[in-house]
Amino acid sequence: MTITDISQRKRFLAQGNVYLPHIAVIERIIDETPGIRTFHFNFKDERLRGEFTFESGQFGEFSVFGVGEAPFCISSSPTRQDHLGFTVQRVGRVTNALHRLAVGAEIGFRGPYGNGFPINNLEGKNLVFVAGGIGLAPLRSLVWNVIDNRAKYRNVDIIYGARSPADLCFKYDLDSWQKDKTVNLFTTVDKGDDKWKGKVGFVPQVLEGVAPSADGAVAVVCGPPIMIRFTFPVLEKLGFTPEQMLTTLEKRMKCGIGKCGRCNIGNIYVCRDGPVFSYAQIMNLVSSEY
């Protein structure tokens, strides 16, 4: 694996103190599920609003002052710059503090960090998006990116699942993709309820049923580790090579820039060399601690 040359990347905040966050304001809060919220935010500094760029799949270090920082991917699309978004499941100290914030509250942001999805390599390809639960957050950025440049890509299949209908995130996206004749959406839940009329079944099983062709295709998989572990073999069965499968890895991070140490898998730092990896890259990692 080659270590991506960081100096080649667009580096917002490259000058000055890399640890000093920008102040951003929460502009809108969307309840995705009982435990998951999406926050729309924008920078206080007008100039930054114009200058800030990022790529789908990149992340930021978001902070609640007095509580701390945590990394989240940017869940909005770079093709829709009217707002920036990130999506947070309430699980720990910082995420609980974020969930207590109201519209108008200030947060800190540094980034964007990480490599993002190799969007140029996806052009001209059939795309298969496979996501589970909050794993749709990084993928929705890419999906909207693709839809907004629809002519550059071929067939688009989206397979998305959650534990129950109430756990489906981005229902407003699912509604628009359902109506969009240029993409094929397959939504599933592990367990339905009285009102659920869609598919019931685990994401890997539904993927197997949809059986997208591996020919000229790339599959992008994001979700809980258990889903990812069962999805790769299905893709292999469908003829996808490890190079044709992309995913994002999640690790505890503090600095986001390859220094604080904790997100390493062998010699790889997920924050700096990832978070997007192909399955081929993952198979070659010196450590299996992913």
Add this chain to the structure above:
Amino acid sequence: MAGSKKIKKQDLARLLSQWSQEFSLFVPSRTSGPAEMTEYDGQDTSFLGWYRNTIIPPKASFLPHMEEMFSFHRNKQGHQLELPPSDEQKRLIFAIRPCDARALTILDNVFEDAYQDPYYRGRRRRAILVGLGCTNPYDSCFCTSVGGGPSETTGVDIMLTDIGDELVARGITKAGEELIARSNLARATKADQKRAEQSQEAARQKVTRKVDTRDMASRLQAVFDDRDYWQQLAAKCLSCGICTLLCPTCYCFDINDEGSPEKGTRCRSLDSCAFPDYTKMPMENPRDEKWRRVRNRLCHKYEFYPMLFDTIACTGCGRCIRLCPVNWDIAQILEGVPELSQAEGPK
């Protein structure tokens, strides 16, 4: 050797006082308990008598155990951030041991890459390192096995060699030569230089701990997935983290907020890969088991870091051996990593 100079030990206090006009001067001290580099008080050079090495490594002068990254407070306009006063001190670390000077060059690779670390770099950029070659290494020292030596000059600006009543000073970098030039020191005679060479050779002989580190990265890779092997090695480890916190090449850190949303500071503190919380996420922890953490520490130094920077991230200072409460001996462990079989060969 472009004109070595010498310093009479009895005149050292005067020289240090002179240097402390220009620099924040740090010397070995144990007045606060564990030996560490602390600011020179203007007179005490008694360290020449007891100093073998510090317990707290000199990295603490550049990467403190705890530091404020910035402070914040909220007023009517919202949150205001304020950086601490920039550290303009020109540091001079006096009598740093060769292993610890080289360790700083290992930290430089991490903190001065494409993302410059402003705190570390600010302190390091203007620092002068005056090395003091070892004459009395510990039994636990194994610097000569990892590319170093008791009078190795990597990272130092000036190298001092103890020849009894005097220290022979040799400029290594331009900054070091300039400092020597303006310090009004006596010229070292041929005989002094000869004694310096003898002293250095004698010290080298005293580093008796030897570890064969050839092919170490490949050897570690070969046993990497052997869970039983690592579990056995890790059995007595307490996960106390002392081997990492006091390691001159360990740099892992944590970032935390203190205070409240109204007013507080964001701080950085040393962290350790020995602690289970270090990698803990709400739902899972890739290194929850102790053997995985022990494996990561050893492999980071001898396999992962070398993959990135082409040098072992251990200088053989022996602190982790001397200070480990259960005597987990890295040199012994390294010796025990199986040799590659012919079939495996070096990778």
